[in-house]
Amino acid sequence: VSLKGEWYLGMKRSAVTALELFNELSGRFEKLEEEVKDSAIKFIEGVWEDFLKELEAAFGDAFELGLEGGNLQETFALLDRLVVQYRGRLEALVEELKRRLSEELLRELESKVKLALEAFEQVLRLLHMLYLHSGDEWFLYLAILLYALYKSRYPDSIYAIAGLGKFLRNELEEAFALAAYAARERLPRRPPAANPWENPKEWAKALELSYHYEIGMNVAAELMHEWGIADALREPE
């Protein structure tokens, strides 16, 4: 089965359909949006700080300075060096971070919607639904970055985590370019030939379009289908 096939199978196996999720949330979207946003920001900030502390403890404070203060090319150069020099140590660090990220974020959402959210796709679907309802692009951006993190493989995941750090600093294009680089081998939309620091806009676009292709459009289309809008769209006037 191809990677794309596996992804679709994952989507089909989802425990909760978009319609069930939407109905479950209906009437309390606003409250949930506020709570999820608040807790997710705190959680990602905590994860990012822990990540920097770990790096600092292991490799010295030059890494924090480079990750937080450098331009995109410097960030890539730093991460490239990290990946080559400290492969074993980083692998454990990244795995731990991914585990915490999924567990804590899932637990956070699960406790609120009281649904069985086993699959990580469900979190992405839920974030996309909050985006559809609120129109607040913050939910979309977070969903796109998490999508990249879970499409990436070690050691590339470290670029996606650096992307989360940039996201916290509101450097969105750079965040997406880093995340797109992390997931570059598994994105349905091929990234540009240029390096991400040379053309971050196109790299960000490739990630965004891939997300919409695999997650966003499916959530919207599933709802449209269930609400009968899809059938009405096909009917001639």
Next chain:
Amino acid sequence: MRSASQNETRILLGMNILVDFALNVIHKQLSKEERAAAEFARKLVLLSDCKLLIPEIAVSVEFPRAFSRAVLEHHVTNEDKLRACLNMLRIHRAHLESCRSRDRKVLGSQRVEDRSRLVLQDRKSERI
């Protein structure tokens, strides 16, 4: 649909493809043909590097009109659903609009604007 970045193939997107683009590719109730059409449209808009020629009137008028009609006909009155529908429409439009920034062309915008201006002028002169 991974094509070379300098793909010169041009494809004209009509309303049918825009509607297929908005529909679900994985829903089991879709027929094989519908699924194939939806999959093709979505890959074309989101993944391909083909130059898409999209009539402005389809993006700005026909698709929003068909979408609004579908919402009204199905009596979607729940506030949460309506908000989601409006945002879906906005997102679909944004995808199509972004085709411009990906070196794609939107057809007929100038012609439609000129035509609208002529119609308005005709109506004014009729009133006079």
